[in-house]
Amino acid sequence: MTEPLLSIEGLKTHFFGYDGLVRAVDGVDLEVNPGEVLGLVGESGCGKTVTALSVMRLVDAPGRIVGGTIRFDRRDLLSLSASEMAQVRGAEIAMIFQQPKVSLNPVMRVGRQIAEQFIRRRGMDEAAAWKEAIGLLAAVGIPAPEAKARAYPHELSGGQAQRVMIAIALSLKPKLLIADEPTTALDVTVQAQVLALLRERCKALGTSLILVTHDLGVVAQVADRVAVMYAGQVVEQAPVERLFEAPEHPYTRGLLGSIPVLGALKPRLVEIPGNVPTLDGVSVGCRFAARCGERLRVGSRCETEAPPVIARGPGLQVRCWLADPAAADKERALA
Amino acid sequence: MNAAIDLDADALIKVERLSAHFPVKSGFFGRPSAWIRAVDEVSLAIRKRETLGLVGESGCGKSTLGRTILALRRANGGSVHFEEKSVLDLPPEDLKALRRHMQLVFQDPFASLNPRETVGRAVRTALDLHKIGTARERTDAVSEIFRQVGLHPALMDRFPHEFSGGQRQRVGIARAIVLRPKFLVCDEPVSALDVSIQAQILNLLKDLQQQLGLTYLFISHNLAIVEHMADRVAVMYYGRIVEIARRDELYARPRHPYTKALFAAVPIPNPRQRTLDIQMRGDPPDPTRMPSGCRFRNRCPYAMDRCAQEEPALIEMAPDHRVACWLDS
Numbered sequence: 001m002t003e004p005l006l007s008i009e010g011l012k013t014h015f016f017g018y019d020g021l022v023r024a025v026d027g028v029d030l031e032v033n034p035g036e037v038l039g040l041v042g043e044s045g046c047g048k049t050v051t052a053l054s055v056m057r058l059v060d061a062p063g064r065i066v067g068g069t070i071r072f073d074r075r076d077l078l079s080l081s082a083s084e085m086a087q088v089r090g091a092e093i094a095m096i097f098q099q100p101k102v103s104l105n106p107v108m109r110v111g112r113q114i115a116e117q118f119i120r121r122r123g124m125d126e127a128a129a130w131k132e133a134i135g136l137l138a139a140v141g142i143p144a145p146e147a148k149a150r151a152y153p154h155e156l157s158g159g160q161a162q163r164v165m166i167a168i169a170l171s172l173k174p175k176l177l178i179a180d181e182p183t184t185a186l187d188v189t190v191q192a193q194v195l196a197l198l199r200e201r202c203k204a205l206g207t208s209l210i211l212v213t214h215d216l217g218v219v220a221q222v223a224d225r226v227a228v229m230y231a232g233q234v235v236e237q238a239p240v241e242r243l244f245e246a247p248e249h250p251y252t253r254g255l256l257g258s259i260p261v262l263g264a265l266k267p268r269l270v271e272i273p274g275n276v277p278t279l280d281g282v283s284v285g286c287r288f289a290a291r292c293g294e295r296l297r298v299g300s301r302c303e304t305e306a307p308p309v310i311a312r313g314p315g316l317q318v319r320c321w322l323a324d325p326a327a328a329d330k331e332r333a334l335a
Numbered sequence: 336m337n338a339a340i341d342l343d344a345d346a347l348i349k350v351e352r353l354s355a356h357f358p359v360k361s362g363f364f365g366r367p368s369a370w371i372r373a374v375d376e377v378s379l380a381i382r383k384r385e386t387l388g389l390v391g392e393s394g395c396g397k398s399t400l401g402r403t404i405l406a407l408r409r410a411n412g413g414s415v416h417f418e419e420k421s422v423l424d425l426p427p428e429d430l431k432a433l434r435r436h437m438q439l440v441f442q443d444p445f446a447s448l449n450p451r452e453t454v455g456r457a458v459r460t461a462l463d464l465h466k467i468g469t470a471r472e473r474t475d476a477v478s479e480i481f482r483q484v485g486l487h488p489a490l491m492d493r494f495p496h497e498f499s500g501g502q503r504q505r506v507g508i509a510r511a512i513v514l515r516p517k518f519l520v521c522d523e524p525v526s527a528l529d530v531s532i533q534a535q536i537l538n539l540l541k542d543l544q545q546q547l548g549l550t551y552l553f554i555s556h557n558l559a560i561v562e563h564m565a566d567r568v569a570v571m572y573y574g575r576i577v578e579i580a581r582r583d584e585l586y587a588r589p590r591h592p593y594t595k596a597l598f599a600a601v602p603i604p605n606p607r608q609r610t611l612d613i614q615m616r617g618d619p620p621d622p623t624r625m626p627s628g629c630r631f632r633n634r635c636p637y638a639m640d641r642c643a644q645e646e647p648a649l650i651e652m653a654p655d656h657r658v659a660c661w662l663d664s
Contacts, residue, residue, distance in 0.1 A: 043529040157619065187392035187619070188556065192600035192611045214530060217559075217602030221611050240606040258534035260563035262601050263586065268541075269534035269563070275499040276529050 003074075004031040005175060005208050006055065011068035013047075013054045023279045024050040024063070026232035029309060029317075032176065037199065037209045039223030039240065041216060041255075043276050047232040048212045052178045055210075056095055057085050073175060091121055094169035098181040100161035104153040110164050111137070111149025117171045136167040141197060159190035166198060173205050180212040195222050216259060220244055225315060228252050231277050231287040234309075237317045248318045250294045286321070294322060346380040346416075347518055347550045348404065353377045353413035355396075355403045359623055369623040373399040375574035376413065378649070381518070386544065386551040388565030388582070390558055390597070394622060395571045397554045401520040404552065405437050406430060417518070435465055438511040442523040444503035448495040454506045455481075455491030461514050476513065483546075484509045485539060501532035505539070512543060520552045525560065537564065558601050562586055567655075570594045573622060573630045576649055580656035590658045592635045629661065637662055 013025040025047040032038045042048045053059050055070055057077065070077040072093065080088065089095075097103050105113055114133035118124040124132065130149070137145035140163040153161060162182060169177055179198060183191035199222050202209045211222055219226055219240070226243045228236045228251065236249040247253045257270030274291040285303040289295050295302045302321055310323045355374040358367030373396040381387045391397045402408045404415050406422050415422040417433060425433060441447040448457055455477055462473045478488035484505040495503055504524065511519055521540065525533040537560065543549060553564050561568055562582060569579040570591065578591040589595050603610055619634075620626065626633050632642040641661050649659040 043531060188558075189392065189596055189600045190619075192602070195602070196611050215602065216530070216604040220604045220606045221602040221609055223606075244604065244606050255530060256604065258531055259604060260537075260557075260559040261604055262559040262562060262598070263603075265562065269538055271535045271538060272531040273535075275501060276531065 002034060005034045005036075005073060006030070006032040006210075007069075007071045008051070008055070009069050009071075011051065011054060011070065012066045013050050013059055013063055014066050015063045017062050020280055023232050025054060026279070028068070028229070028232070028234055030227055030234060030237070032208050032210060033225075034175070035203070035206050035208055037202065037211060037222055037224045039219035039226040040210055040212045040229065041214065041219050041226060042229035043214055045276055045279065046229040047279070048229050049180055051229070052095065052180050052210060052212050055178065056089060056093060058095075090117065090174070091172045092174050093176045093178065094172070094174040095178040095180065096162070096165045096169050096182050098184050100158065100165040100185075101153055101156075103165055104161060106153050109150050109152060110156065114149075114164070114168050114171055117168065121172055132171075133167075136171055137164070140164070140167045140201065141193070142167075157190075158186050159194060162186065162194050163197065166194075166201060170201055170205060170207065174207060176208045176210070177202060178210045178212065181214070182211070183218065184213070184215070191218075198222070216255065228255070231283070232279050233287065233319060234317075235288065235319045237315070239315055242316060248312060248316075248323055249288075249320050250292045250322070251288050254291075254293070286319075345382040347383045347418065348381040348552075349414075349416040350380070350400075350404060351378045351414045351416075353400070353403060353415060354411045355399050355408060356411045371622045372574045372625075373622075374403055374410075377571075377574075377576055378413075379569055379576060379579060381550055381552055382567075384544070384548055384550055385566040386553050386564050388561035388568040389552060389554045389571060390556065390561050390568060391571035392556060392597075392619065394573075394619065396574045397571050398522050400571070401439070401522050401552055401554050405434075405439055405520055407439070431465075435514045436517045438514065438516045438519050440504075440507055440511045440519060440521045440524045443527045444500065444507040445495060445527075447507060448503060450495055453492050453494055454498070457495075457506065458491075458510045458513050461510065465514060467514070477509075480509045480513045483512075483543070485535075499532075500528050501535055504528060504536050508536075508539065508543070512547065512549075515547070516549070518550045518552075520554065522554045523556070524553075526555070526557070533560075540564070558597060570597070573620065573625060575630065575659065576657075577631065577659045578657065579649070580653075584653065584656050588653075588656075590652060590656070590663055591631075591660050592637055592662070593631050596634075629659075 008028055008030040011025055011028040015022040015024055028051050040048050054065055059065060065078060111130060111133045114136055115129035118129035118132050134145045134149050137149055142148045142160060142163055183194050186194060195218060213219060223240045225239050227234045230251050236252050247256055254270060254272040258272055260269065272291055277287065285305060286307050289302045307319050307321045309317050309319050311317055312323055353374055354376055357371045357373055359369040359371060360367055377400060389397045403410050410423050417437060420433060422433065458480060459473055459477050462476060468476065477491060481488045481491060486502060486505050525536050528536060544551060553561065555561050565582050567581050568585045569576050572593050578594045589598055599610065628644050628646055629642040632638040639661060647659045647661045649657045650664060652658045652663050
C-alpha cells in the first residue's frame with residue numbers, strides 16, 4: 001500500500017461574515033494518491049473550491065481553517081510557516097483556475113510569465129529560462145511557440161490562455177496540481193482538447209491532479225477516483241467506474257439521474273426536489289435528508305443523527321445511513 | 336447561397352435569408368471598421384408544437400438568431416413569418432399585438448428580473464400592458480400561472496433576491512407564458528442553474544409544452560440537453576446553419592464535419608466510454624475575418640480545394656436532413 005500524497009482529515013473552513021457564520025467546508029476527509037486524478041464534484045456552494053483553496057492555504061478573510069489536518073508528502077501543511085508554505089506553492093502544489101485570462105498578468109509577455117518561474121525558483125539565467133518556456137509552450141500544444149511566447153495574454157484565445165496556465169502550473173514539475181473548473185469557461189470542442197492535455201501532461205510528469213468540477217461528464221472522462229461533495233462534506237468517494245455504475249449515496253444517484261446523457265434518451269429526468277442548501281444554519285441529522293427520496297421514515301435517525309463516513313470497500317466510502325446495514329435493518333424493523 | 340426553404344404547411348415560424356450584422360467600431364468618429372455577420376442568410380422553419388433545438392458554440396450567433404426572429408433586434412435582411420404574418424415590417428402597434436404570441440425565456444433569471452419589483456408584479460405587467468381582463472382577473476391569472484410553473488401563489492409578493500436560481504427561472508417562465516403565447520424562444524434556460532435544479536426546469540418546460548401546445552426554439556450549447564428536449568435540431572457555426580435534421584437522424588447520423596467534431600467533444604458521463612476525441616484543429620476563427628468559402632474549412636480535417644473557393648449551400652441529403660458541406664454533394 002503506497003502512502004497517499006495528500007491526506008485531508010476533518011477539514012473545517014468557516015467564514016466569519018457580518019451576517020454570521022458560514023460553514024463552507026465542514027468536516028472533509030479526502031485522500032489523493034501519487035499520480036492519481038481525483039475528481040472533486042459538487043454543485044455551487046458545496047465547498048469544493050474552498051477545499052481546494054484550503055489545501056493551498058489561500059483562504060482569505062473572513063474565511064479561516066478552523067479544524068482538521070492536511071498532510072502532504074509527509075508534512076503537515078497547516079503547521080508550516082508562511083514562508084515555508086510559499087515554497088510549497090508552485091513548486092510542489094500548483095493551481096489553475098476557471099478564468100485563465102484573469103490569472104495571467106495582462107502586461108507581461110506569456111513567455112516571460114513562464115520563464116519567471118525558472119529564474120526565481122530555479123536560478124536559471126534569462127536565456128536558458130526563455131528556452132525552457134518555449135519548450136513548455138510546445139509541450140502544451142501551442143502552435144509556433146517562439147512567436148506565441150512574445151504574445152500578451154489578450155492576444156490568446158481562451159483555450160490557448162488555459163494551455164499557458166497549464167504550462168506555468170506544471171513548469172516546476174509539482175507533485176500535485178489542483179485545477180478548479182479549468183474548462184468551464186471554454187467551448188466544448190476546446191474543452192476536450194484542454195482536458196486531454198491536462199490528463200496527458202499530469203500522467204507524463206507523474207503529477208497528481210485534483211480536478212474540481214460540477215460536470216459529471218468531465219469527471220467520467222478524466223478522473224481515476226471521484227469524491228462527491230454536498231453541503232460542505234464529502235458524501236461519497238469511489239473509483240470512477242464504481243461511482244458511475246453503482247452510486248451508493250442517494251445524492252449521487254439523484255445527480256446521475258438528473259442529467260441528460262448523450263445517446264441515452266431518458267423519458268423523464270429525475271428531479272432532486274428542493275434547493276441547494278445554504279451553509280449558515282446549524283444542521284442536525286443528514287444534510288441531504290430534506291431532499292432525499294430514500295430517507296428512512298420521517299422522524300428517523302436521518303433527521304436526528306448525522307451519518308458517519310462508512311467504509312464500503314477499498315477506496316469506497318459513503319456518508320449515509322443506508323450504507324450501514326445494521327442501521328438500515330433496525331430502521332426497517334421499527335417502521 | 337441558402338436556397339429558399341419549402342413552404343412547410345405545418346410551419347408556425349418561417350425564417351428566410353435572415354441576416355443580423357454587428358458593427359465593430361474603431362478609428363476616427365467610431366465608424367464601423369468591420370462587420371460581424373452574426374446571422375448570415377439563415378433559412379429555417381419551426382413547425383407547430385415542435386421543439387427545434389439550436390446548438391452551437393459561444394459566439395456562433397444562436398442567441399442573435401433567436402432575438403432577431405422575435406424582432407427584438409433589427410434584421411439586416413431577410414424575413415420572418417409568424418403564421419402568415421411578416422414579423423419584421425409590422426407597424427409598432429401590430430408588432431405589440433403579435434408579441435403576445437411570441438415570448439422569450441432568458442438564461443439568467445436574476446439579470447432579467449427587476450430587483451425592486453415583486454415577482455407577481457413582474458408576471459402581471461404583461462397582462463397590464465396588453466389590457467387583458469379586469470384587475471381581479473389579472474390577479475387570478477397570475478396565481479394560476481404561478482401554480483402552473485410550480486410556485487406557491489403566496490410567493491407573489493416576494494422580491495427576486497428572496498428566490499433561488501431555480502425558482503427565479505420559474506418566475507421567468509411564468510412571465511413568458513402568462514399571455515398564453517404560441518411560440519417561446521428558450522435561450523440557454525438552464526445554463527445558469529445547478530445540475531440538480533436543471534432537471535426540474537427541463538421537465539417543467541416539457542410539461543408546459545404538452546399542456547399549452549407550445550412551439551419552442553430551444554437554444555443551448557449542451558448537446559445532451561438538446562437531444563433530450565428537441566424534435567429537430569439545427570447546428571449553427573459562425574452565422575450559418577450547417578446542418579439541420581430530425582433529432583434521431585442527426586444524433587445517429589451526423590454528416591457535417593463540425594457536427595461530428597461537436598459530438599466527439601462531448602464529455603460522456605460514463606467512464607467506460609472515454610471518447611474525448613479531437614477531430615478539430617485549432618481555435619475558433621476571428622469573426623471579423625472569416626475564411627473564404629466554407630467558414631469551417633481551416634478547422635476541418637477533410638477540407639478540399641473547393642472548400643476555399645465556394646461556400647456550400649444547405650442541401651437536403653436525406654429526408655428532412657439538410658447539410659452544408661461539399662463532402663456530401
